Amino acid sequence: MKFRLFIISLIMLVSMSLMVACGSNDSANSDGSADNGDEVVVDVFNIKVETTEQLNNLIEIYESENENVKINVTTVGGGQDAPSALQAKFSSGEEPSIFLLGGLSDVEKYKDYLLDVSDMESAKTAIDGTLQGATIDGTPYGIPLNIEGYGWMINKAIFEQAGVDPASIDSYDKFVEAVETIDSQKEELGIDSVFAFSAKEDWVVSQYSSQFTAPEFDNDIKTAFEAEELNFEYGDRMKEYTDLFNQYNYQPILSLDYSTSVEELFANDRAAIIHQGNWIVPTLNSMDESFVSEKLGILPFFVTSDTEGKIVAGPSWYWGINKEQDEAVVEESKKFIDWMYTSEKGKELIVQDFKYVPAHEGYDTDAISDPVSAEVYEYLLNGNSKIWANNQYPDGFFSEALLPEFQKYLGEQQSWEEFEQAASEAFTEMR
Amino acid sequence: MNFKKRTYWLFLLPTLFALLVVLIIPFFQGVYYSFTSYDGFQVSSFIGLENYKNLFSDEQFLYSLGFTAAFSVVSVIGINVLGLSFALLVTQKLGKVSTLFRTIYFMPNLIGGIILGFIWQFVFLKAFTGIADLTGIEFFRGWLSDTQTGFWGLVILFVWQMSGYIMVIYISFLNNVPKELLEAATIDGANRWQNFWKVKFPLIIPAFTVSLFLTLSNAFKVYDQNMALTSGGPFGSTEMATMNIYDTAFKVQEMGYAQAKAIVFLIIITLISVIQLQITRRKETEL
Numbered sequence: 001m002k003f004r005l006f007i008i009s010l011i012m013l014v015s016m017s018l019m020v021a022c023g024s025n026d027s028a029n030s031d032g033s034a035d036n037g038d039e040v041v042v043d044v045f046n047i048k049v050e051t052t053e054q055l056n057n058l059i060e061i062y063e064s065e066n067e068n069v070k071i072n073v074t075t076v077g078g079g080q081d082a083p084s085a086l087q088a089k090f091s092s093g094e095e096p097s098i099f100l101l102g103g104l105s106d107v108e109k110y111k112d113y114l115l116d117v118s119d120m121e122s123a124k125t126a127i128d129g130t131l132q133g134a135t136i137d138g139t140p141y142g143i144p145l146n147i148e149g150y151g152w153m154i155n156k157a158i159f160e161q162a163g164v165d166p167a168s169i170d171s172y173d174k175f176v177e178a179v180e181t182i183d184s185q186k187e188e189l190g191i192d193s194v195f196a197f198s199a200k201e202d203w204v205v206s207q208y209s210s211q212f213t214a215p216e217f218d219n220d221i222k223t224a225f226e227a228e229e230l231n232f233e234y235g236d237r238m239k240e241y242t243d244l245f246n247q248y249n250y251q252p253i254l255s256l257d258y259s260t261s262v263e264e265l266f267a268n269d270r271a272a273i274i275h276q277g278n279w280i281v282p283t284l285n286s287m288d289e290s291f292v293s294e295k296l297g298i299l300p301f302f303v304t305s306d307t308e309g310k311i312v313a314g315p316s317w318y319w320g321i322n323k324e325q326d327e328a329v330v331e332e333s334k335k336f337i338d339w340m341y342t343s344e345k346g347k348e349l350i351v352q353d354f355k356y357v358p359a360h361e362g363y364d365t366d367a368i369s370d371p372v373s374a375e376v377y378e379y380l381l382n383g384n385s386k387i388w389a390n391n392q393y394p395d396g397f398f399s400e401a402l403l404p405e406f407q408k409y410l411g412e413q414q415s416w417e418e419f420e421q422a423a424s425e426a427f428t429e430m431r
Numbered sequence: 432m433n434f435k436k437r438t439y440w441l442f443l444l445p446t447l448f449a450l451l452v453v454l455i456i457p458f459f460q461g462v463y464y465s466f467t468s469y470d471g472f473q474v475s476s477f478i479g480l481e482n483y484k485n486l487f488s489d490e491q492f493l494y495s496l497g498f499t500a501a502f503s504v505v506s507v508i509g510i511n512v513l514g515l516s517f518a519l520l521v522t523q524k525l526g527k528v529s530t531l532f533r534t535i536y537f538m539p540n541l542i543g544g545i546i547l548g549f550i551w552q553f554v555f556l557k558a559f560t561g562i563a564d565l566t567g568i569e570f571f572r573g574w575l576s577d578t579q580t581g582f583w584g585l586v587i588l589f590v591w592q593m594s595g596y597i598m599v600i601y602i603s604f605l606n607n608v609p610k611e612l613l614e615a616a617t618i619d620g621a622n623r624w625q626n627f628w629k630v631k632f633p634l635i636i637p638a639f640t641v642s643l644f645l646t647l648s649n650a651f652k653v654y655d656q657n658m659a660l661t662s663g664g665p666f667g668s669t670e671m672a673t674m675n676i677y678d679t680a681f682k683v684q685e686m687g688y689a690q691a692k693a694i695v696f697l698i699i700i701t702l703i704s705v706i707q708l709q710i711t712r713r714k715e716t717e718l
Contacts, residue, residue: 084681087471109472200664252576254665255556396683400667407666411577430683 014153032412040332041070044249045086045099048145048318050282051078054354058346062339069332092214097325101142101318103391104225107134114141115323116295120334122341125360133391134318135219142318143337144359149313149376149385150207150277158182158189158272159297163411170309172237172302176244182272183248189272194248198261205406206390206398208275211301211313213239214386231426232420234303241301245273246410254407267291273299277312278373279403281355285370293368300384313376313385315359401426465690468715471680474687482691488571491667495675496699501587503650509590511639513558514597519627521598533602537595544592548659553586555580581661581669586658593649597642604638605631616647640711647707651700657676672696 029384052075059071065075074096076085083106086099088112101107107114117123122143124130134142159166162185164178183194198204216233217224231248232238250256250265262280265271267287278298284291300309321333341360350356357377358368368374379385391397402423409419444651465482469476489595517536521529539547555574563571574580608631616630646713656675662672663678676696680689 043676087684091471252573255576358571396678399682400678403664404667407664411665413666430640 004206010292012285035160039070040068040070040328041072042098042333042336043094043096044071044073044330045089045096046073046075047082047086047100048279049075050279051356054349056348057353058340061345061349062336066332066335069336071336083341083414088091091318095322095324096142097322097329098337099287099320099322100136100145101320102316103388103393104133104136104221105392105395107141107318107320109134110320111136111141113320113322113324115321115330115334117143117321121338122360125342125362127359127361130359131313133315133388134320143318144315145211145312145317145319146315146354146356146378147359147380148277148279148357149298149379150275151211151301151311151312152273153266153276153280153372154264154297154299155269155272156297157295158191158269160429161185161189166297166299169299171307172240175302176297178247179244179273190269191272192265192270193250194272195254195272196261196265197245197409198258198274199410200255200257202403203390204258204275205313205403207277209238209386209398209402209406210388210390211386212303213242214312214389215304217235217387217389217392219387221387221392224387224389227392228428228431230424232424234421235416237303237349239421242406242409244417245275252410265286269295278370281370281372283357292372296370296372298372298375300379310384310386311376311379312388313387316388316391344403366382394427397427397430408415461690462694464616464687465694467687468494468685469687469690470684471686478687483518483695485688486691486695491670492672492675492679494668495670495672496696498669499584499651499653502537502589502653503647504581506586506589506650507643509586509648510593510597511642513590513594514642515601517594517598518601518605522602530534533598536598539592540596542592544653544655545659547588547592548656550590551584552660555584575661576665577664578668581665584660585653585657585669587652588660589653592656600636600642601635602643604635607626608634619694636711636715643702643707645713648700648704652705 022386044050044055044059048055052073055073055075060071063069063071074089076082083102090097095113099110099116101110106388115138118140120143123140126144127147130144130147131140131142132283133144134140154166159178159182162182165180169175169178179194182189182191186193186422197208211233212232213230214224216231217227245251250261250271261271261274262276266274266276270372281292281296284296298311301312302309304310317426319329319337321337323330323335329343341350341358342362347358347363350358351363352369355369355374356371357380365374365377368377378392391401405414405419405422405426409416414422464474466479468482469475488554502694517532521532521536523529525532548570559691560573563569610632612634613626616626621629634713652673653671654677657669657671657674661669663674672692674694675693676689679692680686
């Protein structure tokens with residue numbers, strides 16, 4: 001009897017201690033602040049998978065300069081569903097101190113947690129207008145991460161081999177002509193297809209749609225955010241572009257994913273045009289150093305008129321700071337973000353290591369190392385850019401409505417009119 | 432309370448506690464949320480049966496239920512036929528080889544659903560295209576880019592994953608068929624075919640009860656394989672019910688509505704499982 005009692009109490013003890021262990025571990029993580037000594041722990045929630053390494057490197061340098069700060073990074077993204085993961089963190093009480101915000105809908109959702117950043121150094125030096133995407137009722141809630149632009153990314157070498165000068169493409173007709181010229185020489189150029197548009201990825205389709213919806217929203221983030229309906233004002237041009245790339249695309253287009261499109265076809269000179277942005281630069285660099293500097297170019301979309309070419313460029317992400325954390329953590333979070341964008345070391349890393357197009361003033365623009373990023377920057381400064389309208393779509397619209405409906409059109413399951421109608425209805429319903 | 436009773440409850444307590452915290456409480460919370468418009472942050476209003484009413488006009492949800500049902504029927508048949516065949520194969524007297532085959536057949540089951548999804552995505556997209564390029568057979572081209580190949584891709588993946596597991600169940604029942612019955616049948620002049628259908632088969636019916644239950648409920652609940660292989664595409668035509676529920680909750684941010692879907696889904700699975708158990712139980716033979 002005694003022995004059985006002993007065993008039972010042992011089991012109880014073990015299971016209890018397990019529970020306690022798990023519990024105490026969680027609580028130490030979630031309040032995220034100084035438990036051991038004076039160390040302040042800042043939790044960063046990162047969505048930019050492409051520059052995870054660079055971010056870790058930057059943090060290491062920062063930590064070596066500031067001994068009392070410990071910065072933990074959680075990176076979610078790529079194939080995973082980052083916004084859901086962020087929301088899960090918040091609902092479970094493990095709120096990060098610094099996190100990335102996509103559009104105004106994110107800002108509005110997390111508004112109760114977000115710190116007014118207007119007195120921060122990195123907010124003051126932000127390029128005029130870049131704070132707009134995180135501003136509600138005149139209060140900015142986020143620091144722009146960087147400038148990102150997208151359009152048709154092209155392989156200039158293939159264009160030139162086919163006898164097309166990319167710089168001469170200044171109208172829609174010339175773009176079509178160029179595509180047809182390249183297609184006619186597919187064999188000689190050794191390419192599989194002219195386009196490698198990845199219609200499997202919801203975000204690629206969403207960004208593509210933004211080329212046509214941004215002008216409809218007067219190119220204004222607030223208008224886009226408040227829009228109750230999407231009418232496809234430039235739907236005809238969108239159809240023309242869509243038919244064009246679908247005709248000359250790598251097939252089957254519906255199962256073409258990002259990595260096949262970019263890393264396999266485009267990077268290996270097997271496709272001439274993809275719809276992407278300057279964030280593919282680090283990936284391309286890691287595969288072939290010379291590709292970006294020698295071959296990569298960007299072509300605009302001719303939407304509002306046949307001759308006026310524009311790309312989408314602007315801040316796509318904003319750093320939001322959680323004001324509900326301990327005061328010390330909030331202070332250190334602010335200091336960290338300021339350091340990242342306004343200190344000499346930070347600036348250097350942003351441009352040279354991250355290869356970001358900076359969203360802040362006071363940078364040496366000649367230091368932007370790759371020509372495409374420089375081009376994007378130029379489009380922005382010259383006012384030839386459109387807003388990231390897709391970041392202001394209603395929650396879930398792009399993945400649950402736009403993508404399936406667009407794929408149905410590509411797969412000839414429905415007409416363009418049906419696509420427009422279905423997408424418009426979903427837009428209004430989900431808003 | 433005597434000692435036996437006390438220890439009984441003592442042993443039960445940790446499990447009961449865990450079940451209460453991770454299953455029972457969240458379940459009732461979920462039922463409550465399904466009557467509200469809850470966006471994951473706050474419950475804005477109590478709307479009664481509104482969510483449930485909307486379900487019946489949600490075409491994509493109804494479609495995904497139908498798709499899941501079709502997937503389940505096909506893969507349950509596939510898994511059990513294949514699992515039983517494997518089991519018969521490895522219970523033949525083949526010596527060491529049969530152990531090797533048992534291991535090989537069971538192995539896919541040790542790989543997680545997400546990884547499996549990506550492995551098969553590679554097979555369907557890259558390997559199949561390679562075969563098509565080499566042989567010129569069009570059958571291998573364009574997998575996962577339309578609804579049919581997406582559907583069969585999922586079925587192949589799931590059958591491949593589960594049949595090894597089901598095989599193990601069949602093996603254990605096949606090994607329990609008394610030798611003397613088989614011997615008697617052989618002496619009476621039964622050939623192998625008759626031996627299987629008239630003697631073994633009726634005796635392993637209980638295995639069907641277990642296997643059908645496991646495969647049916649697992650097939651209905653497939654999520655990770657679906658997510659990794661097709662993620663519902665193209666145009667949401669290979670989206671299963673679980674994925675539809677997840678997307679409603681975390682992408683469209685309609686938690687309350689998603690809860691209502693989940694509860695309807697739960698009721699459906701429970702009903703099907705109970706009916707299936709009733710039917711196969713009745714067919715079981717007592718020795």
